[in-house]
């Protein structure tokens with residue numbers, strides 16, 4: 193097996209660091225560092241700058257942000273890091289404690305960023321490394337952690353490692369990617385043949401011929417990724433979102449997804465990240481989220497599947513409400529909830545799925561924000577932002593944030609935005625909703641504030657789920673706090689009955705604002721809920 197050239201092991205670098213000596217030169221058999229291509233230069237030892245955040249930041253509310261679409265600061269029509277930094281006050285006021293940035297590295301696609309050309313740099317259109325350091329600093333001052341997208345499965349075809357790898361079949365980096373001399377037969381991934389022709393052989397790229405898959409069976413490739421990860425952790429990044437982890441290792445045309453090797457790789461990365469203070473990582477594994485959320489794998493994964501039931505449940509579909517009730521009962525604690533994201537396969541923007549119906553949007557938000565662990569809001573969801581009219585596919589979901597009613601710029605930029613605005617930017621935007629106490633934005637703030645005020649809603653055990661017709665109730669418990677959450681998704685008033693409460697329960701009502709008529713007796717509760725409404729009540733257990 194040919195592997196890429198590596199400098200001496202990380203252990204040597206660590207030893208040099210311990211001796212307060214520069215990690216100079218190379219061991220026997222390795223060329224001097226100066227002979228290595230730039231992308232492979234420095235191995236990176238762990239130097240944890242610590243964390244300014246409370247450990248609880250990981251149990252709060254996250255937001256997924258597409259930097260390109262969030263806020264432009266310099267008038268080129270493209271969102272950037274300075275623009276995002278200028279909106280941190282808005283995020284803090286919303287109650288967000290963590291933000292996930294879609295890829296911020298130089299990319300070949302020049303859009304979503306998942307075709308990475310340089311894993312240790314910032315995309316020039318997004319700003320400088322100083323801009324990024326400032327973003328981290330300003331976010332941390334507001335109690336907000338920053339996790340960044342890291343694409344371990346593939347690089348851009350223009351990445352210098354692939355340029356080398358594809359140059360000839362004896363190149364030192366040949367085995368950094370997956371090659372075959374002949375065209376492999378019978379492979380189909382997502383409806384396409386993942387093997388692509390080049391003058392020097394066929395290479396594997398499961399998602400796009402311009403995104404070749406790394407050979408993650410090559411330990412040098414994994415070690416190099418781990419150096420890249422330490423590079424960002426040493427800078428003070430609070431963690432990562434890992435893309436497409438179901439696709440890391442392929443073994444055959446029949447065994448190309450969710451292979452055992454994936455979990456071994458992710459556990460090694462989880463261990464790496466856990467050696468830093470208060471960091472967090474989460475994985476995208478749409479076909480097996482529960483498996484990847486286990487401690488021996490990624491440890492945390494998005495709850496793909498839940499979001500489909502969420503949209504159906506709030507419309508009153510009894511079978512979806514039933515699945516919503518049971519979903520979190522046996523879920524691993526690393527499973528994280530969301531309503532929609534940047535990928536069309538996960539569904540349209542929530543406001544499009546629910547036809548911008550304000551009652552349904554409120555019910556959906558309250559459901560997943562109160563029910564799930566570490567919920568991730570997709571940017572703009574909190575103002576009811578729709579996709580762009582006239583666009584299809586993923587770009588439709590990735591439009592500039594609607595900050596103001598301005599028909600041309602939406603407060604996103606002083607010049608023409610890089611992409612069409614949201615279809616409803618004139619009516620649904622931050623400026624208008626800030627001024628309206630009854631807006632969706634202020635509703636999100638209220639629900640998030642309730643969640644933050646009741647620790648059981650953040651990390652508490654999920655108990656006693658009950659679905660009945662168009663209604664759902666569940667309880668969450670932490671220490672001596674028990675919270676009861678009840679939903680009526682139906683079109684008419686409903687009577688809900690809850691049991692399993694502590695005896696002699698005295699309930700405190702957190703939502704709605706008007707007093708509900710409840711009756712309690714020996715551990716059970718009955719109350720009437722208006723059509724399409726919900727309630728949050730809490731009990732302190734064992735007060736004497």
Ligand SMILES: [Ca+2]
Nearest residue numbers: 264266270272
């Ligand atoms: Ca810009």
Ligand SMILES: [Ca+2]
Nearest residue numbers: 405439440441
């Ligand atoms: Ca792969």
